[in-house]
Amino acid sequence: MTIDISQFHQVFFEESFEGLEIMESGLLNMDPGEVDAEEINAIFRAAHSIKGGSATFGFNDIAAFTHIMETLLDEMRDGRRQVTDKALEVLLRSVDVLREMLTASNGSGGLDEGLVKGQLQELEAVLNDRSDEPASGSDSDAGAVSTAREVIGWHLVFRPLPRMMQTGNDPLRILRELASLGDMEVEGDISLLPVFAQFDPEECYLSWNIHLKAGVDRLQIDEVFDWVEDECDLAVIPLYADARELIAAGEPAKDIIADLPSTMTVAEEPNRPDRRKNSDRRKADRRVEQRRASAAPASSSIRVDITKIDALINMVGELVITQSMLSMLSGNFHMGQVDRLRDGLAQLERHTREMQESVMQIRMLPISFTFSRFPRLVHDLSTQMGKKIELRMSGENTEVDKTVIEKIGDPLVHLVRNSLDHGIEMPDQRVAAGKPETGVVELNAFHNGGSIVIEIRDDGKGLDSDRIRRKAIEKGLIEESAKMSDQQLHELIFQPGFSTADKVNDLSGRGVGMDVVRRNINELGGNIEIESESGRGSAIIIRLPLTLAILDGQIISVGDEIYIVPLISIIESLQVRPDGINLVAGRGEVFKLRDEYLPVVRLHEVFGIEGNRAQDLKDGLLVVVEGDGRRCGILVDDLIGQQQVVIKSLEANYGRVEGVSGATILGDGSVALILDIPGIMRLTNQLPELQLVKRTA
């Protein structure tokens, strides 16, 4: 019987990505020179399980890559190697590359083999750098150079751990497989053989030095040792053409190994310009970011606190009891039992609601899931920009709906980058401005009412109102003569295509910025505000609903159709008198709500609903709603009731529908669509076009 292991792929990937997160945060927490055993252990464990899993599932390249990282980490853990800045950097980048490899393996994107290879060599270079001195920048390029050299063979040092055979691995099989790759010379090392009395037949005391005379791929070799990676000490050293003489000279392999580092040093190309390195790295970095932005896996599994599950199980138990009671009642029901039936139903309702709450709780995750990436980001970017920045985070344990967690990441990244890039000044500028050299970026999350508030604050230079104004005039967003308050000017940065960066760099200022951020936030049902004081810093405040899975909705009807309007969007509902209606340009209807003229949106026109009762304004009701900072009155036939509705995705199986943010299931099992107020406003504006489309459809 064979097992289709592909069904476990997803689990593997999820675990691996989590492992990567752990590795990353761990690495960021480590300081050069200090070895926090616990920290490094955690990193090591994560790397180790990734390696094991990938080997199991046949992702050999990942396994090989991880193996090298693991080796490095192992040495650090054991104190055999000092924790240097350089090493940490390389490890962090390796985590990125690893993530990319995993993502590629998961079927969402290709892999830049060159990148992997380069990183691999960099890692190996670090690994092979035995000196205490921090590796010079050029070291890391040794691998890259070596790729250009012809590999004519491999020197392997294979030293099985004594327990290897206990796990069912046979060194002979490995040697045979190696032999299939090409000619080789094998030299047994029996130096570790114990005295006979201590001899344990189940342990392996032999080790081998192998000289493989074939220019095979490294991966092929790794494949052979796939299953024994953890069970042995293995060194794989490439032999290059220019080293051929050495081998030909018949020097003992051992010496070669001992000499290897110097060989490689000899081989390196000394004066590689730093700039190129930086740009490469930046490119890689950007790629990673892009990948994260576009294909960041919206993980489909969730880690839940066991207490929550227990509570849920209790609730289910209660529910089962209630259900059995009700079914007993229904067996031979007579009117005398009406009270009991009612009690039972009330109980059912209570349990259901509690269960709903519990389940919702399960979806709640601490925002630290999102925040966790920022230390790294700030670390990387500040280094890159030469700024000194301290990131302070608070409220990481504030719980937010899983969907919010998934979708808020990218906008936050953007905002934090903005703060770093545009907000915090260069250290000299800061000193000149009388501020501490190190800038502070704060990330705060807290609950406020029914919302969660996320703040990104910096003590940088703040928004330059004058520049925004100039830019806005230049882009034709405002009139030259327009008088606007600072607050209004600041709002302009949310306009599409608005970027104040004087010159475009690769971090920000690409013009696809704040408008997208705002739209994303709006799509989550939240809003975004900006506060800024010139010279003192800026704060961006995001308010989001606690959960996206449930909303308080107003059920409305138009014709035979039922829709849900989010209660949060509704300002009020009213019946409009005909004399309160005015026409603009003969067609656009507006009505006066106190001091404000609001456009009338006829939902039946926008959605092409037939058989609506309220053809005339006076026959229907106007639901005054607000969205995207604009208001309008939506004409509906009737208001039916208010209730909490569970949001279901339309996109999962169908796609985005303009004017509809989602669907829900009503009490009778039918589906009702939830209105997307800003979407409806957009639709209204394109109404004639829409009708044209309908006609031609």
Add this chain to the structure above:
Amino acid sequence: MPVQNEHRQATAESLTAGSRNEYLTFSLGDEDYGVDILRVREIRGWEAVTRIPNSPLYVKGVLNLRGTIVPVFDLRLRIGMPMRAYTKGTVVVVLRIVGSDGDRNIGIVVDDVSDVLSMDMAGIQRVPDFGSRLNTEFIFGMVSAGKKMIMILDVDRLAPDHGNGGSSCVRPGRNVNEEIS
């Protein structure tokens, strides 16, 4: 990669001579159609669905499939046949379709479900080329079962280009010819 290629592999397997696959067959008027039974999620009688505003004509609406919102397409309209009034026997077949961005569920409205047939894949023939007269893009191939000729639907092509907005549903770029040869 495995997940991605599952369907393709399955197709490839099913095309190897002598292998038999089970197909759910149903009828549209006098014509018989079949879908790979592994793609069928559920078969249910027709019930009223919730209309989606500003959607194409063949999109009848969405229904609630045990808490999941599933769009329902009228297969007749989808493949360009005339509409027929729904009756008690009208059936919705909920299908799983495989796209580049994951699986999705859709329901298709058919006149009647007929049977589950096990068919020899070797018998599948390509659809004759009708040129522009007839849209055969949804037909994967034809197979005869007894006296009937059954058209095997290429279910992955039934989904629209992901609703109104996105077009992330990338169609597998291959044609029947290549698959068969």
Add this chain to the structure above:
Amino acid sequence: MKINQPVTEIERQMRAGSILVSKTDLKGIITYCNKDFKEISGFSYSELIGKSHNLVRHPDMPPEAFQDLWQTVQSGRPWSGIVKNRCKNGDFYWVRANITPLSEGGRVTGYMSVRTPPTREEVADAEALYRRVNANKASLQPNGVAKWISALRSLPIKTLLACLVFTSVAGIATTAAMVVMGASDKPTLAVLGLTGVSTLLFGLLLARSLIRPLAYAQDKLMQIAEGNFFDWVDIGRADEIGNLLKTIMSTQIKLGFDVMDAREKADEAKRIQTALDNVSTSVTVSDVNNRLIYMNQSAHEFFDQLAATIREKEPQFETDRLIGTNLADFFPDDRLRDMYKTKLLEPRVSQLDAWGHSIKLNTSPVHDTAGDYQGRVTQWFDITGELKVQREIDSIVENARSGDLTGRIVLEGKEGFFATLGSGINALIEVVENAFNDIARIMSEMAKGDLTKSMRGDYKGAFGKVQQDINGTMANLEKIMSQLRESGEVITTASDEISAGNNNLSSRTEQQASALQETASSMEQLTGTVKNNAENAQQANLLAASARQTAEKGGEVVSQAVQAMDAINSSSNQIAEIIGVIDEIAFQTNLLALNASVEAARAGDQGRGFAVVATEVRNLAGRSATAAKEIKGLIQDSAGKVKAGTELVRASGETLAEIVLSVKKVGDIISEIAAASQEQSVGIDLVNQAVTSMDEVTQQNAALAEQTSAAALSMNEKAREMDGLMGFFTLSKASQPALPRAEATRKPATTALVQARVSSGTAAPRHHPSPVSFNPVEDEGDQWEEF
């Protein structure tokens, strides 16, 4: 510059001899103008007086002309020129205008204009000049040579005198000097000669400037003396003579104006006198000394008529010599004479009875403009005839009042008002007399019984009313009488008929009595038959009732069958429904089984067993569906049959119901027949009784008929008596023929009457030939006239 519009091209010519005169104040406001002026300008006095003189200014006149005029007259000199004036309606007229300032106490107070008709040559010249001036081609001021000539002509006489004296003295002095110096004679002579010549020359010049104008002035003054004021002097000169001429011209103008004024006033006085002369009333005027100074034509004739009578006492009276005498001298009445000899203070009316005439005098005092008494004016009226007629009419009216209508006013010798009045009174008396005569005549005839007379003649007003009433009374009386007579006739005829009818009746009554007895016997037979009939019907009724009961029972059975069928039908329907449910369950099961197959297929090998089960279930479901379909077919079939059976049963039920209904109807009819027979028999009994009583009544009728016959005879006699009495009155022919005609139609009328009665009183139709008098009440009052 005032421009008067409109203007026309029509020229008005000044009448020959007419002169337009006007006065203005210093500002040119018209203060006076004469009639000629008014007439030719077309304005009224009120439109002219007090208005500016430029009212008549014609737009063709160049302003320079008026400028010249005003300059001239303001400097105290007269101005003369040809002027085109405009009429009110826009026509124009040419005048030679002469204007001079008017002075009072050496101060100019206004201007006076006198205009005479210009010659056509003057007009033509002026027109041409003005046209050129208006076109700025000429000026009114002299220029060039004309100026020089004019200047030369105006060399003052003083200059000429000085030149003359100088040349003479210079020449003589030179001569003297030459003589003293002892110059030769020849040059001296030459100088002397030269001096002589030049002196002669200047002398001639002087003479020319002095003598000819003076002669001209003298000539003009002579003309003025002769009354020709309007031969205007030429005032072109500027020297002393010119001044003289200008003064003459002013005189001309002033005189001309006064003359025209006087002439107008004289004309007015003349008009009044002529009017007075021709008034028909006799008018005399006496002066302050009561001497007669005027008597008009009518007064002259008045006194001529009286002259003979007056001369009887005053032989010296002569009408032609009355002017200058005092009329009061001839008055016989002293009081009037005194009145007529004193100063009259106020108008008074007095009567003078003298000379066989009654004369009425209306006298009024006459005052001059200063209010001083200047005499009196008297109107004389002879009222003798009027008084005489008045007395005659009084006596005639008095007679008429006392009933004597024979008197008449003699119309001979009466004229005018009195003739008309007399004939009017005569006509009035005549009318009254005729009317009374007429009335008397008619009344006397009526007393004799003649009702045919009436008042004839054309009477009006109250007379007409009397005539109408009397005629109406007569007519009504006659009508009543004739109706009375007719009634009498009718009664006579009717009573005749009644007696005849009664005879007839009694014989018929007897016939009736015998017929009744026959009827009674046949009725008894009928009674027997009917009774028999009723018994038979009773039996038939019983039979019908039994048949109905049977049929009703059948109906009940059928309706029970229908109910049973319905029950079967509804059960079938329920079964069909249940089968529908089964069918649906089969459908659902099929779906479930299909879903199961799907699951099984998904489970792969492990699901294979399950798939078999699912297939089995599907087969079962299919078989259920098929069975359900078959049952459905069967049920539908049986339902159809049940339905057909139901229909059949229902039809037979309906037929039975119809039979029940028919039987019931038959029973009902038979019952009705039985009842009817019963009633018939009762009815026949009643008829029998009725016939018996009818028999009795018939006997009584016969007796009564005889009595009636006798009464009719007696009434007939009375009617004839009345007819005789009515013969006293004479009636108009129109009503008389009723009697003979009644006689003539007597026979048929009787027949008609009998027929009418037999046909139970249908009234005789109107067009029937029998006289309408038969039913006098229906007659309209005036219908008798038609017969």
